[in-house]
Amino acid sequence: MKPYVVSLLSGVLVGAIYALMQVHSPAPPVIALCGLLGMLVGEQLIPLIRRLRAGQPVTLTWFRHECVPKISGTPPPDADNNAKVK
Known part of the structure; x- marks a missing residue:
């Protein structure tokens, strides 16, 4: 805060x-x-391109964990909480 x-x-x-x-x-x-906002989104293009060039998949889970927190300023989702919620 x-x-x-x-x-x-x-x-x-x-x-x-x-x-x-x-x-x-x-x-x-x-x-x-x-x-x-454009700057924040643009900052995520480089990691996205690097991931694609490395042959790694770009999934919604990756996007939510890596990109959304940096764009929105919120903490990344906790993997343990996601596993508990069904």
């Missing part, structure tokens, strides 16, 4: 500095968020 608070406070500080300088943020918020 601490990184989220630090990130939010940093954003508020930068916003206040922009306001004091009487300038607008460099990009509209929706465009900026789309760009950030």
